[in-house]
Amino acid sequence: MRRRRKIPVITKKVLTGIIVAGLAVCTVCFAAGYASFTSLFRKQYDASIRSIGEAARECLNPERFEYYITTGQRDGEYEGVFTILQDFVDKFDLNLLYVSSVKGENYTDITYIYNPVKKGGQWTPFEPGYFEVYNEPHYNSSAKKVFENAEIIVRHTFKTRSGSHITAMLPVFDSNQKVCAVIGVQKSIQEFVDARWTFINIIITVEVLIAVLFGFLFTFYFNRTFIRPITLITRETDHFSSWGGEPSDILLTVKNQDELGTLAHTVHQMEIDVYKNMQELKAVTAEKERISTELSVAAKIQSDMLNKDYPPYPERKDFELFAAMTPAKEVGGDLYDYLLLDDDHLMLTVGDVSGKGVPAALFMGKCKVLLDFYSYLKLSPAEIFNRANAQLCKGNESELFVTCWLGIYTFSTRELKFVNAGHPSPVLYSNGEYTWLKSKPNFVLGGMEGLQYTEHSIRLEKGDKLFVYSDGVTEATDSSNELFGDERLMEAVKNTKDMSAPQTLDCIRSKIDAFAGEAEQFDDITMLSFELKQ
Numbered sequence: 001m002r003r004r005r006k007i008p009v010i011t012k013k014v015l016t017g018i019i020v021a022g023l024a025v026c027t028v029c030f031a032a033g034y035a036s037f038t039s040l041f042r043k044q045y046d047a048s049i050r051s052i053g054e055a056a057r058e059c060l061n062p063e064r065f066e067y068y069i070t071t072g073q074r075d076g077e078y079e080g081v082f083t084i085l086q087d088f089v090d091k092f093d094l095n096l097l098y099v100s101s102v103k104g105e106n107y108t109d110i111t112y113i114y115n116p117v118k119k120g121g122q123w124t125p126f127e128p129g130y131f132e133v134y135n136e137p138h139y140n141s142s143a144k145k146v147f148e149n150a151e152i153i154v155r156h157t158f159k160t161r162s163g164s165h166i167t168a169m170l171p172v173f174d175s176n177q178k179v180c181a182v183i184g185v186q187k188s189i190q191e192f193v194d195a196r197w198t199f200i201n202i203i204i205t206v207e208v209l210i211a212v213l214f215g216f217l218f219t220f221y222f223n224r225t226f227i228r229p230i231t232l233i234t235r236e237t238d239h240f241s242s243w244g245g246e247p248s249d250i251l252l253t254v255k256n257q258d259e260l261g262t263l264a265h266t267v268h269q270m271e272i273d274v275y276k277n278m279q280e281l282k283a284v285t286a287e288k289e290r291i292s293t294e295l296s297v298a299a300k301i302q303s304d305m306l307n308k309d310y311p312p313y314p315e316r317k318d319f320e321l322f323a324a325m326t327p328a329k330e331v332g333g334d335l336y337d338y339l340l341l342d343d344d345h346l347m348l349t350v351g352d353v354s355g356k357g358v359p360a361a362l363f364m365g366k367c368k369v370l371l372d373f374y375s376y377l378k379l380s381p382a383e384i385f386n387r388a389n390a391q392l393c394k395g396n397e398s399e400l401f402v403t404c405w406l407g408i409y410t411f412s413t414r415e416l417k418f419v420n421a422g423h424p425s426p427v428l429y430s431n432g433e434y435t436w437l438k439s440k441p442n443f444v445l446g447g448m449e450g451l452q453y454t455e456h457s458i459r460l461e462k463g464d465k466l467f468v469y470s471d472g473v474t475e476a477t478d479s480s481n482e483l484f485g486d487e488r489l490m491e492a493v494k495n496t497k498d499m500s501a502p503q504t505l506d507c508i509r510s511k512i513d514a515f516a517g518e519a520e521q522f523d524d525i526t527m528l529s530f531e532l533k534q
Contacts, residue, residue: 027207045189046154049168052092053152053185059084060099060114062174065181068113069101072129086116088185095165095186096123099172102182107143110134113181146171146182156189164189229260233267247271306336310502313340318411322501323350323528326509326521333360334470334524335368335402339375344412347375350528351404351445352423352470363400367392367445371406381406381419382455385445389421389453392446401446405468409460414532416466417457421445424474427493428458429465434494436486437466466530467493467504472523476512479519484512501529 059081068078089097099114112130117123134140142153146169153169165188172181236251247268254264310322323336333353340346349371353360370391374384384406392402405426407418418437422444428437439456460466469489476484492511496504505527512525 042156045166045187046168049154049166049185049187050152050170052088052094052187053168053170053183056085056088056097056185057170057172057183060172060181060183062172062180065099065101065113065172065174068128069111070129072127074128078128082114082116085114089116089118093187094118095121095188096125096184097186098126098184099181100184101180102143102147104133106135107140107147108133108135142169143182147179150179229254229256229264233260233264236271237267247275307338312338316340318532318534319346320501320531320533321346321348321529322505323526324505324509325524325526327524328472328521329357331358331361332356332524332526333364334472334526335364335404336468336526336528337368337372338528338530339372341375341378341408344410345378346409346411347406348409348466348468348528348530349404349406350423350468350470350526351402352472352524352526353402354400354444356524359398359400363392363398363402363446367402367404371404375408380455381408381417382453385419385421385442385453386451389445389447389451390449393449396446401444403444403471407466409530414459414461415457416460417455419453419455421453422447424469424471426469427467427490429463429467429493429497430461434490436490460532462532462534464532466528467508468528468530470524470526472521472525473508473512473527475523476516476521476525477519478516484515488515496529501531504529 061077061081064077067073074082085097085099088094096115096117098112101111101113103109103111110132112126112132113128115126115130117125138155138157142155145151145153150171150173152171153167155167155169157167158164165186167184167186169182169184171179172183174180233251233254236248249268251264251268254261256264306325307323312321321338323338325332325334325336327334333356335349335351335353337349338347349368351364351367351371353364353367355363367388370388371384374387379387385404402421403423404421405418405423407416409416418439420439420441422441425436425438425441428435437458440454442453443451474484474486474489488511489508492508493504496507499507508527509525
């Protein structure tokens with residue numbers, strides 16, 4: 001049994017689009033023709049009905065209107081005028097012709113003077129003086145314009161008690177050129193209404209037939225010329241994506257000597273190139289996964305190098321201490337450390353290596369080992385920096401450097417000796433006030449050989465606190481690239497007066513996160529909190 005060929009989806013879309021476009025074009029043409037037809041009709045009928053009204057008005061004697069209204073009598077002059085008006089009705093196939101006086105606040109009170117009607121029509125003529133109250137907004141408003149502004153009104157009325165018709169209402173002037181009556185001429189336009197519907201039906205039928213015929217003819221041509229090669233290309237790309245990126249030679253059968261032929265052969269070549277790239281990508285991905293695994297191991301090693309226990313020295317009740325570092329990448333370039341060198345000396349350190357990632361992490365590890373080593377030698381903070389700087393400058397071809405703050409607190413003397421190598425000033429809480437522990441900073445570690453670092457000292461009392469941090473805290477940014485800054489940090493630290501060291505770091509980090517919002521962390525964030533309890 002022969003398999004029935006499935007119509008491509010693009011063919012269906014093209015057919016639908018062409019039919020819709022054809023209908024749209026035909027609709028525009030129809031709308032333009034209909035507008036022109038209607039406009040021409042209105043102009044012709046308007047001019048005709050106005051002319052009839054003006055001609056009929058010339059036959060009237062307004063000076064006799066009041067007499068006819070008051071007495072209702074038909075004298076010889078009345079009969080003569082009536083006969084002329086009736087002749088207008090008969091010759092011009094009018095529905096009716098009326099001359100009336102319209103009064104009342106809303107021009108609803110009508111008194112008829114003349115009222116000849118179409119013979120055999122639905123209307124019965126009124127005798128002179130016949131009165132009625134007629135509430136019809138369009139008529140009433142038109143009568144008002146005639147009597148108050150002496151306007152000539154032409155109205156097209158559809159589906160009223162007298163059917164569809166066109167009416168002209170003209171003012172009738174007395175000898176003083178004052179409007180004393182209105183003459184109305186009404187003619188049926190049912191013929192036009194019927195013609196209009198016939199016109200619409202014919203146009204719509206022709207429009208649909210032309211659109212469908214044009215759509216099918218165009219689609220047949222389009223399908224043979226374009227759709228077939230496009231379908232072949234589509235099927236091949238689907239096959240390529242579904243079968244693991246293995247290309248076939250089916251596109252080489254496309255023999256079109258045009259852009260589609262070029263496209264088919266280009267797609268075939270692209271499949272070959274993609275297949276090669278996919279094989280290379282697999283190798284690169286495997287290598288990337290290996291590197292990622294190694295980075296994870298490096299991050300774990302780096303994390304293990306940092307003290308994370310709380311409390312770090314459970315046996316010591318005379319101070320509280322905690323620190324934390326959040327890297328911006330897998331591994332960080334910040335460092336912190338605290339070492340109880342002996343029962344009387346505690347070393348505190350926070351540093352920030354220039355750059356990020358693996359190079360910064362390696363340089364950080366080297367710096368930390370050096371600082372720890374020289375601290376255990378019981379050197380002063382300044383001498384520790386002097387020696388560490390000399391070692392960091394050796395072989396520093398990457399030109400990395402470290403901003404660092406290091407302090408050694410002596411419990412017996414309550415003296416804190418510290419040195420600052422280009423690092424942000426810590427926040428000190430003492431005597432009930434928060435201040436910056438400012439000192440003239442020295443140059444960064446690893447930046448220049450032969451430097452001598454300056455040492456400073458302060459005295460700490462019971463209840464004093466020290467908050468040391470890296471510039472990732474103050475330089476955290478929000479989505480508008482606004483910095484967290486020193487002022488926000490000081491306000492955040494002031495809210496931690498009665499908090500423990502871990503609570504202090506959690507509070508400040510929550511303030512930073514709330515400020516940054518959805519903005520990505522671009523620098524390592526390191527914080528250390530120290531409080532003297534006794």
